[in-house]
Amino acid sequence: MKRFDLDYYLNGLKAENTVVLAQAITLIESKRRSDQDLGDLILTEILKEAEPSIRIGITGTPGVGKSSFIEGFGSFLISQGKKVAVLAIDPSSQRTGGSILGDKTRMEMLSKNPKAYIRPSASGSALGGVNNRTRESILLCEAAGFDAIIVETVGVGQSETLVNNMVDFFLLMIQPGSGDDLQGIKKGIMEMANGIVINKADGDQAKLAKRSKTDLLSALHLFAISDSGWQTQVELCSALEHKGFDKVWSMISSFEKQMKGNGLFAQNRCSQNVTWFEDRVNLGLLQVLTSQPELTRLHQQLKYKVQENECSVSQATAELLALARQLLA
Numbered sequence: 001m002k003r004f005d006l007d008y009y010l011n012g013l014k015a016e017n018t019v020v021l022a023q024a025i026t027l028i029e030s031k032r033r034s035d036q037d038l039g040d041l042i043l044t045e046i047l048k049e050a051e052p053s054i055r056i057g058i059t060g061t062p063g064v065g066k067s068s069f070i071e072g073f074g075s076f077l078i079s080q081g082k083k084v085a086v087l088a089i090d091p092s093s094q095r096t097g098g099s100i101l102g103d104k105t106r107m108e109m110l111s112k113n114p115k116a117y118i119r120p121s122a123s124g125s126a127l128g129g130v131n132n133r134t135r136e137s138i139l140l141c142e143a144a145g146f147d148a149i150i151v152e153t154v155g156v157g158q159s160e161t162l163v164n165n166m167v168d169f170f171l172l173m174i175q176p177g178s179g180d181d182l183q184g185i186k187k188g189i190m191e192m193a194n195g196i197v198i199n200k201a202d203g204d205q206a207k208l209a210k211r212s213k214t215d216l217l218s219a220l221h222l223f224a225i226s227d228s229g230w231q232t233q234v235e236l237c238s239a240l241e242h243k244g245f246d247k248v249w250s251m252i253s254s255f256e257k258q259m260k261g262n263g264l265f266a267q268n269r270c271s272q273n274v275t276w277f278e279d280r281v282n283l284g285l286l287q288v289l290t291s292q293p294e295l296t297r298l299h300q301q302l303k304y305k306v307q308e309n310e311c312s313v314s315q316a317t318a319e320l321l322a323l324a325r326q327l328l329a
Helices: 006-014 018-029 033-047 066-079 108-112 134-143 179-192 203-220 245-261 264-290 293-307 313-328
Strands: 054-060 084-090 116-122 148-152 169-174 195-198 233-236
Touching: 006 018, 006 033, 006 134, 018 033, 018 116, 018 134, 033 134, 054 066, 054 245, 066 084, 066 108, 066 116, 066 148, 066 245, 084 134, 108 116, 116 134, 134 148, 169 179, 169 245, 195 203, 195 245, 203 233, 233 245, 245 264, 264 293, 264 313, 293 313
Parallel strands: 054 148, 054 169, 084 116, 084 148, 169 195, 195 233
Antiparallel strands: none
């Protein structure tokens, strides 16, 4: 990758140059130490002139139509005067580490709009439906003038909730009659969701979608109201027919207004910064430890012993952690 200096990135981001934005995200995703150092300098500088934005996380089971929804919803936001950035996370192969990164193909019309920017990234080894640098990418998009940042996760699962700690509004998408989907989603994500959208509310599924909304609202009334006082809302939408985007945006705007009114919007972002810091520290400590030759050798030896049933997992873990503590002492 061609090297540029700090001013190149800062001036390019300030000029809302999407080419520079793409280069900056590539820089902060790089594993090279020199790139990471420059990326840290960029992030430190852009924090001084943070622009107001709304960060929206979108999750849902595969096939629910997240990409189609985001393309239509993003176009709607642009019609309302917004500049929209989409950070789409694709799952990485557990075997090769590769990823298809096909989100631009799925959002062809939006990707051509000069007021939009779509960045597909591989999830890598990160849990939570995002990648290790999604938070940094959000800040870079904001610095480049995008005031609506949409983070699309790889799907719903037990670990697909990390995105909730980096966005202002967490949106869960489901399909009409998604009883089985809701069983798979479990209560945790339902409680985290600030809003739920029932997509594909069109054609033969329109009546089913309305019934699903009624059922969902009844279920949500059983949940305790959050400390913010916000009650999770449910809206119908048809990405196919481009209907319901205005109601979804109204829901998000109402949430933002209420959170800013009670001071929790800024407080939530501050809490997210602390979580971000703790995550980076934990990752850094892990990298420091795994770079120790002595620890790496013992790790490999213990893996073999566990594989051959020569020692228990708990015994091997205790032995490895004992050496780690000794190295950190």
